Amino acid sequence: MTSALPVSRKDMMSADESATAWALAAGGGDPEAFEHFVRALHRDVLRYVAHLSADPQAADDLTQETFLRALGSLHRFEGRSSARTWLLSIARRAVIDSFRYAAARPRPSDNPNWQMAVEIAQPRDVPGFDDGIALLDLLEALPDDRREAFVLTQMLELTYAEAAEVSGCPIGTVRSRVARARITLLGLLAEAETPAA
CATH class of the missing domain: 1.10.1740.10 (RNA polymerase sigma factor, region 2, helix turn helix motif)
Known part of the structure; x- marks a missing residue:
């Protein structure tokens, strides 16, 4: 483990x-x-x-x-x-x-309600599953370039230079994308924690 x-x-x-x-x-x-x-x-x-x-x-x-x-x-x-x-x-x-x-x-589906079939097939009652889904949902809300920069630097702990090399863009662009991703994620977290009126 x-x-x-x-x-x-x-x-x-x-x-x-x-x-x-x-x-x-x-x-x-x-x-x-x-x-x-x-x-x-x-x-x-x-x-x-x-x-x-x-x-x-x-x-x-x-x-x-x-x-x-x-x-x-x-x-x-x-x-x-x-x-x-x-x-x-x-x-x-x-x-x-x-x-x-x-x-x-294109992928054909035999099931007319394929979205429900996918939902039913998802694992349940796994420790940390709900937190993992919440994190994936938050990350999914980010634009692709910001999500990639965030995952590389914050989750995989690559340096900004390494992330820039992987992404094929300048270091400054990676820094900007990570900063914007953090701002967006903080806003989404604040929004999710605000009780509905």
């Missing part, structure tokens, strides 16, 4: 350095290093794609796709950025590609 406590920046840097070393070794042909690389970054990739895709059920497939793409590209990884940043960039492209694929292929 993993701890829910926040990881210090020093521990995060050490973990990033280890993951980068594993990636470089795996790129050199060490299969055991690839296993360590996957273990070190699997949770971060899973969380990131779950938030980007807004589809927790597709998160496992997107995580697997990310690592498959990374496996095919590890020989080209030179360690100029951390392996974590490099891998999250691959994850972002995997999510974008899945959106493109989904948009090109």
